[in-house]
Amino acid sequence: MKMRSKTFLFLLISAVFFFSETTFAENNEEEKAVEGLVMNYYKDTCPQAEDIIKEQVKLLYKRHKNTAFSWLRNIFHDCAVESCDASLLLDSTRRMMSEKEMDRSFGLRNFRYLDTIKEAIERECPGVVSCADILVISARDGVVQLGGPHIPLKTGRRDGRRSRAEILEQYLPDHNESMSTVLEKFKSIGIDAKGVVALLGAHSVGRTHCTKIVHRLYPEVDPALNPDHVPHILKKCYDPIPDPKSVQYVRNDRGTPMIFDNNYYRNILDSKGLLIVDHQLTTDKRTRPYVVKMAKNQDYFFKEFSRALTILSENNPLTGTKGEIRRECSVVNKLH
Ligand code: HEM
Ligand SMILES: *[C@@H]1O[C@H](CO)[C@@H](O)[C@H](O)[C@H]1NC(C)=O
Numbered sequence: 001m002k003m004r005s006k007t008f009l010f011l012l013i014s015a016v017f018f019f020s021e022t023t024f025a026e027n028n029e030e031e032k033a034v035e036g037l038v039m040n041y042y043k044d045t046c047p048q049a050e051d052i053i054k055e056q057v058k059l060l061y062k063r064h065k066n067t068a069f070s071w072l073r074n075i076f077h078d079c080a081v082e083s084c085d086a087s088l089l090l091d092s093t094r095r096m097m098s099e100k101e102m103d104r105s106f107g108l109r110n111f112r113y114l115d116t117i118k119e120a121i122e123r124e125c126p127g128v129v130s131c132a133d134i135l136v137i138s139a140r141d142g143v144v145q146l147g148g149p150h151i152p153l154k155t156g157r158r159d160g161r162r163s164r165a166e167i168l169e170q171y172l173p174d175h176n177e178s179m180s181t182v183l184e185k186f187k188s189i190g191i192d193a194k195g196v197v198a199l200l201g202a203h204s205v206g207r208t209h210c211t212k213i214v215h216r217l218y219p220e221v222d223p224a225l226n227p228d229h230v231p232h233i234l235k236k237c238y239d240p241i242p243d244p245k246s247v248q249y250v251r252n253d254r255g256t257p258m259i260f261d262n263n264y265y266r267n268i269l270d271s272k273g274l275l276i277v278d279h280q281l282t283t284d285k286r287t288r289p290y291v292v293k294m295a296k297n298q299d300y301f302f303k304e305f306s307r308a309l310t311i312l313s314e315n316n317p318l319t320g321t322k323g324e325i326r327r328e329c330s331v332v333n334k335l336h
Contacts, residue, residue, distance in 0.1 A: 035320045037154035041133070046125035050137060050155075056117040057141040065258060069206035070110035071142035072260075074135050075313060076199070077105060080189060081171045083316040085160030086131035089114065089329040097165045104172045107209050107249075111330070114138065118329050131329035132157035136313045143309075146205055148260035149302040153313050158323035161332045175212045176276040179284040189315050195308030197281055197290040201301055203252045204264035208274045210237035210248040216276070224279055226271035229254075233274070250274055265295035 042049040060067045078088035081099070089111065092098035100108055114131075117138060121129045133155045144150050171189070173182045186196045213233065216222040218240035221230055236250045251257040252274060253264055264278075269291060273279040281287045294301040324333050 037156045037314060037317055037319065039152065039154055041154070041156035042125075042129060046121070046128045048124060049121060049129050049133075052121050052124060053117055053134060053137045054141045056120050057138050057145060060113050060116065061142070061145045064110070064113065066206070067110045067113050068142035068145045070108065070113075071135075071138040072146075072202050073108060073206070074114075075139035075309070076202070077108065077172065078132070078135055079312045079315045080185075081164050081168050083160065083164075083318060084132050084136055084157050084313060085318050085323060086135050086157075086326065086329060087160045087162065087164045089131055089135065090163050090332065091330045092163075093331075096163045099163050099165045099168055102165055102168050104168055104174065106211065107207070115329060122327070127325055127327065129325070130157050130159045130323075131326045132159050132317070134329070139313075140309075143260055146258065146260035149306055151306045151309055153310060156317070156319055158318040158320075159326040159329075159332075160318060160323050173277065176215070179277075179280045179287065182277055182280075183286065190311050191308055193286045194290050194304055195311065197287050197294060198301060198304035198308045199312065200278065200281060201262065201264050201294065201305055202260075203273075203275070203278055204256070204260055204262070205258060206252050207249040208252055210239065210242040210250070211244060213237055213250060213274055214240055214242060224271060229272045262294050262298040262301040265291050265301070269295055 040050070057068070057071065074088060075084075077099070078084055078086060081087065088099050088105075088108075090096070090098055090100075092101060099105060100111070114134065117134055118131060121134065136153060136157065137155065140151050140153050171185055173185050183193055183196060186192075186199075191199070214237055216225060217230075217234060217237055221234075225233070232254065233250050237248055239248065242248045253259075253267055254272070255267070256263050267273060268278050268282050271279065271282075273282070281291050290304075294304070327333055
C-alpha cells in the first residue's frame with residue numbers, strides 16, 4: 001500500500017510536470033509565430049513582395065552595378081546598431097540627427113534607389129512591407145547579383161521611429177580599430193571570430209575613399225602594406241589630405257572588384273588589405289586560421305558568410321505591434 005501510493009504520487013508528479021512542460025513549449029511556439037521573424041512573412045498579405053524586391057534589385061544592378069554594394073553595406077550599418085529597424089534610412093530632422101550623417105557612415109550611397117524598391121512594393125501592397133525587410137532582402141539579393149550565395153532569410157521586421165546616431169559608434173567599429181575591440185563589438189550581437197572573418201569578406205567588392213587610407217600613406221607608407229600595391233594606391237590617393245568633396249577612392253579588390261568571392265582573403269594575406277581592420281585579420285591569432293581557410297575554400301567562405309549574415313539580419317528586430325510600417329523609408333509616419 002505504502003509502495004503503491006508512492007508510485008502513484010510519482011506518476012502524478014510526472015504527469016503534472018509533463019503536462020506543464022508541453023503547454024509551456026506550445027505557448028512558446030505560438031508566441032514565436034506571432035512575435036518573431038518567419039520565412040515568407042508576407043505570404044498572405046503581399047505574396048509577391050520578395051519577388052518584387054528581387055526584380056528591382058536586378059533591374060537596378062543592370063543600370064548601376066554599385067547599388068548591390070550599397071545593399072550589402074546597409075545590412076551591416078542598420079542591423080549591427082542595436083536592431084534591424086531601418087533606422088539607418090531616416091533623414092535628419094530638426095530634432096534628430098541622421099545615422100547617415102555620422103563619420104562611420106562615410107561613403108554610404110544609393111539611398112534614392114532603395115526608395116525606388118519601396119515605391120515598387122507600395123504600388124502593389126501599400127502599407128504592408130517594412131523598410132527594414134526591404135533593406136535586409138535587398139542585401140540578400142544583391143549578394144546573388146554579385147555572384148555570391150543565395151541566403152534564405154526570414155521577414156517580419158518592423159520599422160523604428162528614431163535614429164540611433166548617438167549610439168552608432170558603440171556598435172560600428174572604426175576602420176583602424178584594434179581586433180579586440182572589433183571582436184568584442186560583434187560578440188555583443190552574437191557573432192564570433194569566424195563570423196567576423198566571414199562578414200568582412202564583403203570587402204571583396206566596392207571601394208574605400210582615400211580619407212580612410214591616407215594615414216597609412218603619409219607622412220610615410222605603412223611597412224605592413226605590400227610594396228607592389230603601394231604605387232597604385234598612391235596614384236589614387238595623391239593628396240595627403242583628400243578634399244572630402246572630391247571622390248578619391250581605391251577599389252577594395254583590384255583583382256575582381258565587382259565579384260563577391262574569396263579573393264579578399266588572398267588579398268589580405270598578400271598584405272593588400274586597404275583598411276587596418278582588414279590587415280589585422282591576418283595578423284591576429286584569433287582570426288588568421290579562418291582567413292587561411294576561407295582563402296583556400298570558397299564554399300567554406302560562403303557557408304560561414306551565410307551563417308553570420310543570418311545572425312546579423314535577425315539582430316533584435318521590432319516585431320508584432322512594435323514600431324510601424326513606414327510609408328516612406330526616409331521619414332517616420334505622421335501620427336494622427
Ligand atoms: C570591422 C568592421 C567594418 C569596418 C571597420 C568597415 C569599414 C568600411 C569602410 C571604411 C569602408 C569604405 C567606405 C567608403 O570609403 O566609401 C567600407 C566599405 C564597405 N563595407 Fe565595410 N566595414 C566593416 C564591416 C563590414 C561588413 C560586416 C559588411 C557587410 C556584411 C561591410 C560591407 C562593406 C561594403 C559592401 C563596402 C563597399 C561599399 C561601396 O563601395 O559603396 N563592411 N567598410
Ligand atoms: C582612427 O582614425 C581616425 C580618423 O579616421 C582618427 O581620428 C583616430 O584617432 C584613429 N584612431 C586610432 C586608434 O588610431
